Amino acid sequence: MECTLGQIVSQRKLSKSLLKHGNTAGKSSITVIAEELSGNDDYVELSFSARKLDDKDFFSKSDPFLEIFRMNDDATQQLVHRTEVVMNNLNPAWKSFKVSVNSLCSGDEDRRLKCIVWDWDSNGKHDFIGEFSSTFKEMRGAMEGRQVQWECINPKYKAKKKSYKNSGIVILNQCKVPAFERILCLFLLPVINNVSVKIFWKWSQQRKSKVRS
Numbered sequence: 001m002e003c004t005l006g007q008i009v010s011q012r013k014l015s016k017s018l019l020k021h022g023n024t025a026g027k028s029s030i031t032v033i034a035e036e037l038s039g040n041d042d043y044v045e046l047s048f049s050a051r052k053l054d055d056k057d058f059f060s061k062s063d064p065f066l067e068i069f070r071m072n073d074d075a076t077q078q079l080v081h082r083t084e085v086v087m088n089n090l091n092p093a094w095k096s097f098k099v100s101v102n103s104l105c106s107g108d109e110d111r112r113l114k115c116i117v118w119d120w121d122s123n124g125k126h127d128f129i130g131e132f133s134s135t136f137k138e139m140r141g142a143m144e145g146r147q148v149q150w151e152c153i154n155p156k157y158k159a160k161k162k163s164y165k166n167s168g169i170v171i172l173n174q175c176k177v178p179a180f181e182r183i184l185c186l187f188l189l190p191v192i193n194n195v196s197v198k199i200f201w202k203w204s205q206q207r208k209s210k211v212r213s
């Protein structure tokens with residue numbers, strides 16, 4: 001397909017037929033969605049664990065992994081991150097991972113994030129354990145040593161069983177801006193800015209003196 005950047009930006013969601021040698025290639029089409037990003041593309045490091053997850057396996061414990069989806073403006077969802085599988089464990093601690101704020105929420109900290117916990121199965125038909133909803137704003141609550149936690153809910157169980165509480169608890173142990181970034185922001189950027197201000201000042205002084213002469 002061919003289109004201009006202007007078409008994508010103005011239409012926000014542009015669908016066009018795929019072309020093969022100038023002719024349409026069957027019924028295939030491609031859709032391009034444009035979203036406005038904040039100019040600030042920081043990244044954060046998230047560290048999740050869970051406890052008391054439902055046991056979905058017959059001869060052993062569940063093998064949990066966590067998926068985080070961001071909800072797009074058109075109600076579609078997009079996978080942001082999938083953790084590794086922790087085998088045979090109802091209280092898993094997944095490896096911490098880094099994600100850019102733009103890919104997580106397009107810089108919109110109130111954008112809904114859907115998180116799903118699965119029990120991995122070797123046949124590929126992973127079992128749904130439960131889900132919860134959050135936002136980056138909520139996750140940021142786990143900065144500076146505080147934890148944030150959510151009940152992991154299986155809606156089917158909730159609808160069927162009155163005594164149902166949850167299918168486990170998912171905990172965000174840490175949401176941190178990597179130390180290097182903080183150092184850059186706290187110390188280096190003021191230095192860089194200071195240097196650039198001095199250079200600009202010198203340049204403007206030279207210009208003034210040239211204009212006078």
Ligand SMILES: [Ca+2]
Pocket residue numbers: 056057061062063119120121122
């Ligand atoms: Ca399993």
